[in-house]
Amino acid sequence: MIVIGIDTSTSQTSVAVGTENEILAKASVAGPARQESVTPLLQELLTRSDLTMSQIGGVAVGVGPGLFTGLRVGVETAKTLAQVSGVPIVAVTSLDALAHPMRHSPRLIAAVIDARRGEVFSAIYRAVPGGVVRERDYTVHPPDRLMAELQAMPGEVLAVGNGAMLYRHVLEEIGSRIEFASSIAAHPEASAMVELAVPRFLREEHDRLFDVVPLYLRKSDAEIAWDRRARGV
Amino acid sequence: MITLGIETSCDETAVAVVEDTFVVRANLIASQVHLHERFGGVVPEVAARAHVEALNPLLEETLGNAEIGFGEIDAVAVTTGPGLAGALLVGMAAAKALSLATGADLVGVNHLEGHYWANFLEHGPPEPPYVALIVSGGHTMLVHVPEMFRHVVLGQTLDDAAGEAFDKVARLIGLGFPGGPALDAMARQGDPHAIRFPRAMEDSGDFDFSMSGLKTAVLRHVKASRAAGQDLHLPDLAASFQEAIVDVQVTKTIAAAKDMGSPTILLGGGVVANTRLRERLAAAAEREGLRVLFPSMPLCTDNAAMIACLGSARWTRGERTSLDIAADPQLRLSV
Ligand SMILES: [Zn+2]
Numbered sequence: 001m002i003v004i005g006i007d008t009s010t011s012q013t014s015v016a017v018g019t020e021n022e023i024l025a026k027a028s029v030a031g032p033a034r035q036e037s038v039t040p041l042l043q044e045l046l047t048r049s050d051l052t053m054s055q056i057g058g059v060a061v062g063v064g065p066g067l068f069t070g071l072r073v074g075v076e077t078a079k080t081l082a083q084v085s086g087v088p089i090v091a092v093t094s095l096d097a098l099a100h101p102m103r104h105s106p107r108l109i110a111a112v113i114d115a116r117r118g119e120v121f122s123a124i125y126r127a128v129p130g131g132v133v134r135e136r137d138y139t140v141h142p143p144d145r146l147m148a149e150l151q152a153m154p155g156e157v158l159a160v161g162n163g164a165m166l167y168r169h170v171l172e173e174i175g176s177r178i179e180f181a182s183s184i185a186a187h188p189e190a191s192a193m194v195e196l197a198v199p200r201f202l203r204e205e206h207d208r209l210f211d212v213v214p215l216y217l218r219k220s221d222a223e224i225a226w227d228r229r230a231r232g233v
Numbered sequence: 234m235i236t237l238g239i240e241t242s243c244d245e246t247a248v249a250v251v252e253d254t255f256v257v258r259a260n261l262i263a264s265q266v267h268l269h270e271r272f273g274g275v276v277p278e279v280a281a282r283a284h285v286e287a288l289n290p291l292l293e294e295t296l297g298n299a300e301i302g303f304g305e306i307d308a309v310a311v312t313t314g315p316g317l318a319g320a321l322l323v324g325m326a327a328a329k330a331l332s333l334a335t336g337a338d339l340v341g342v343n344h345l346e347g348h349y350w351a352n353f354l355e356h357g358p359p360e361p362p363y364v365a366l367i368v369s370g371g372h373t374m375l376v377h378v379p380e381m382f383r384h385v386v387l388g389q390t391l392d393d394a395a396g397e398a399f400d401k402v403a404r405l406i407g408l409g410f411p412g413g414p415a416l417d418a419m420a421r422q423g424d425p426h427a428i429r430f431p432r433a434m435e436d437s438g439d440f441d442f443s444m445s446g447l448k449t450a451v452l453r454h455v456k457a458s459r460a461a462g463q464d465l466h467l468p469d470l471a472a473s474f475q476e477a478i479v480d481v482q483v484t485k486t487i488a489a490a491k492d493m494g495s496p497t498i499l500l501g502g503g504v505v506a507n508t509r510l511r512e513r514l515a516a517a518a519e520r521e522g523l524r525v526l527f528p529s530m531p532l533c534t535d536n537a538a539m540i541a542c543l544g545s546a547r548w549t550r551g552e553r554t555s556l557d558i559a560a561d562p563q564l565r566l567s568v
Pocket of ligand 1: 344348369502503534535
């Protein structure tokens with residue numbers, strides 16, 4: 001089964017094509033966000049691999065958390081590809097995709113994505129045979145809150161993601177038991193989306209296409225202001 | 234030849250199918266008005282989120298209504314600007330994916346050009362030249378179209394768009410958001426000559442507009458009446474305010490058509506749904522021996538049929554858009 005993977009939750013635009021056995025092709029463009037290149041990048045990948053959309057059996061997409069505008073481009077692209085091609089879709093969170101390649105570490109894994117405005121999106125995982133399990137819910141909060149959370153958890157920690165890089169100085173306050181993954185692993189990769197999604201496609205654990213939306217974790221500014229007014233603060 | 238149109242530049246998610254450029258097979262809109270109502274205006278982030286939820290079910294429904302499959306689409310036309318960046322990107326992402334998955338050609342379209350093309354769906358395209366008045370919540374603009382697809386912007390608003398002025402005054406007198414239709418209805422019960430509001434830039438000799446002076450005058454009138462303990466006659470206020478806007482639009486549009494030697498005037502945009510603007514322009518054009526076209530009410534507001542129609546016409550003359558096109562919130566009309 002051939003699956004397309006897409007992730008646009010950070011300033012990196014990442015696409016991949018793979019099967020249960022291998023990644024057939026992948027491309028990631030880092031730097032200033034240019035999400036409009038998702039579809040042309042995918043087109044190039046298919047052409048180079050001598051594949052057509054008619055051979056694709058599923059679409060895996062990173063639903064964040066991450067930067068809203070970029071996320072929407074990736075999610076809408078994936079939904080429409082799946083809808084038009086009549087194939088199933090699987091939503092993968094971008095934090096799961098960050099933690100997944102770290103699964104051979106015996107440490108606690110903190111996946112951290114920069115949420116701008118002095119906050120981070122994060123989740124904490126522990127490695128188990130064959131993958132990782134999430135120990136804490138997906139959250140958005142200031143990095144010192146994440147640091148305090150990690151401080152309260154025993155054991156060594158591996159922090160991964162562009163948010164971990166950016167707030168390294170804050171997270172380091174928990175002491176020498178924290179280590180940081182390389183910057184080459186700082187963005188969710190579409191190839192990880194493919195690897196995580198293929199077993200779900202094979203088990204037919206698809207998502208309902210019309211229900212796939214970005215995992216925002218944060219309301220719009222207008223709604224935040226409205227709620228604040230409604231509470232009278 | 235089948236063209237799919239997608240429009241997500243503001244707060245309406247819209248999908249349409251046209252056949253051979255001018256025949257509408259299906260034209261659907263998922264309105265978000267209720268989501269923005271409590272904020273008193275369109276919130277870009279709320280709009281973009283709603284597009285992601287609404288667009289794919291709407292695609293399915295539209296194709297069902299048009300009785301076609303995705304494989305029958307020859308071209309996919311999509312609004313690439315002007316509009317809200319985050320909102321535009323949702324429709325464009327879908328259009329590009331659809332193009333990749335089906336092999337249909339992508340054609341990027343200017344939203345404002347689409348607004349006056351809405352006329353051609355119902356009346357067919359008359360011979361150019363035209364003068365087009367485009368009035369909506371975001372734009373107030375007079376454009377000369379010497380030949381198809383060529384535009385010379387004659388003038389535009391220096392501050393608020395006409396639709397914005399309608400919304401602000403409607404809010405001031407408690408009509409809620411969006412205020413245009415409610416204000417129009419209330420104005421029909423009032424006397425348009427009851428209060429003399431300024432006709433900003435009516436005699437400026439150019440084709441630019443300004444709404445801020447009028448807005449201030451309305452506000453001053455409301456405050457003065459309240460201070461004097463007088464009851465405001467809201468229908469008179471609404472009618473007089475509306476008349477001041479309409480007067481300037483009619484005067485300038487007719488002058489532009491005469492200056493350009495254009496026998497045809499095209500109206501487009503949400504504010505063209507205003508009944509007073511329609512009747513006054515129709516009457517003025519008749520007096521001057523000019524032809525004026527306006528779209529029916531559903532085609533005045535943002536819709537995808539106009540986008541599909543324009544995209545199909547541009548496709549027919551060989552235009553294709555590359556898959557890596559970016560959204561352009563300030564997109565200009567082609568010259
Ligand atoms: Zn419009």
